[in-house]
């Protein structure tokens with residue numbers, strides 16, 4: 293990515309064919325799709341890339357077994373096809389995980405669940421009409437980077453315990469096993485943005501759009517305020533795309549005539565907890581956990597921790613800084629404690645976060661759990677397009693829907709290519725050479741997070757031994773990543789690095805409570821961004837407030 297200074301220079305006062313507002317997964321997707329069809333594109337993000345819902349998801353690239361219950365079949369099918377495509381386009385970053393639904397004691401396996409899983413298998417099929425032999429041989433050709441989900445099956449007690457050791461206490465009979473995929477949502481956004489830039493898009497964070505500029509009733513650009521200088525700039529654009537997720541109804545050109553031309557968002561909050569694997573080990577698999585009133589949550593392995601989530605409740609609070617509420621934390625802890633027969637308390641949590649879903653109000657009084665995750669595209673009389681709703685998994689379809697509309701109204705010949713554009717370049721851990729002092733876990737994590745570009749991190753670690761050190765003792769993330777974040781990913785603060793470029797603020801919150809503990813991060817950032825010693829100190833001291841604002845360390849108040 294360009295540096296921020298170069299991006300400001302390239303965007304401010306210029307004219308583009310498309311300006312995208314919002315640097316979450318949807319905006320990133322629109323930027324990639326439009327740029328790869330030949331449009332000149334600028335993307336503006338108010339805070340940091342993925343700072344909104346796109347850093348707060350359950351990190352699953354999935355069809356959503358749950359949505360089958362709501363008979364949202366079109367959405368499930370679409371998401372399952374996208375899941376398959378994402379593993380192919382970003383095999384280093386989107387990986388399959390086995391999910392278990394165990395049964396215990398006298399309880400018999402639920403036939404309805406079996407039927408649902410059958411349907412999930414069928415809906416995931418992408419190779420209709422191809423023989424098993426053909427499928428096997430293409431699988432062998434692509435060997436490491438090919439994935440197609442096996443059908444669900446039943447596994448016996450022994451295999452269940454091997455996969456989810458935390459179930460030992462519960463003495464399971466057997467379990468259904470099916471597959472879905474996981475990722476790091478922020479890295480997915482950054483990777484899509486990186487590809488968009490390769491096609492010529494320019495992006496800037498810390499750029500809040502404060503006005504949609506209109507001329508003769510048409511949206512003709514935007515005005516934004518740049519965070520560091522406080523300066524207001526204008527950008528002219530033939531097309532304005534609003535991809536601000538849960539904030540989408542706040543961006544309006546002046547002359548909105550029909551209210552139905554803009555979305556009405558019905559926010560729903562979801563909370564997640566992170567637990568040390570020594571306290572709750574899901575091993576290599578995820579586990580579906582009943583959570584009362586027919587609701588289900590899950591416990592899944594993520595970055596060496598166990599991620600527990602999520603809740604789904606209508607939300608009326610601050611959408612910019614949603615917190616894990618005490619009730620949500622209690623609800624999730626009770627569900628995992630009851631299910632696994634353990635006694636985790638708030639003080640055991642290594643992290644937590646909450647996000648707000650951009651659900652679309654349909655006018656009927658449905659609860660948020662039952663509202664469809666479908667995306668919708670809106671167009672005002674000013675021609676501004678707004679794309680919102682949807683899921684992390686379906687970003688490519690949302691982007692396609694938006695850019696298809698641009699192409700259609702201009703009468704261009706410009707088909708979508710994003711189903712064929714690789715997202716980053718994969719690398720296997722064994723392809724990466726570890727410098728002195730960098731262990732296997734770090735190498736595997738770097739390969740996952742950056743793919744081939746992990747070599748840039750390792751080069752820095754080789755050149756300067758200080759950068760080969762971990763950011764937090766015992767965690768695999770390296771100080772060299774802070775330098776990469778500032779140099780190539782427009783990171784501007786300790787929070788940008790610890791909450792998003794790495795996820796240490798979520799998975800090691802108690803270790804990173806003090807300003808002193810993050811001083812090396814501030815120093816590495818300061819070295820790149822030209823900060824004075826005083827500024828380095830101030831930035832480190834700002835971290836505890838950022839933690840409090842995001843609510844990522846509930847154990848601190850236990």
Ligand SMILES: Cc1cc2nc3c(=O)[nH]c(=O)nc-3n(C[C@H](O)[C@H](O)[C@H](O)COP(=O)(O)OP(=O)(O)OC[C@H]3O[C@@H](n4cnc5c(N)ncnc54)[C@H](O)[C@@H]3O)c2cc1C
Pocket residue numbers: 313314315316317318319336337338339340341342343344345346347348349350351352353354499500501502535536537538539543560561562563602646647648649650680681682683684685686
């Ligand atoms: C708890 C939870 C769990 C979820 N789990 C999953 C899951 O496992 N799998 C899945 O597929 N989906 C999941 N989702 C859904 C998914 O995360 C969202 O659909 C997706 O991230 C929305 O992305 P977005 O880009 O539309 O919005 P956002 O990520 O919120 O991006 C909008 C961006 O616009 C910016 N912005 C706002 N106003 C302005 C302005 N004036 N100027 C410039 N920028 C502005 C914001 O700062 C923000 O970065 C989950 C959602 C939640 C809440």
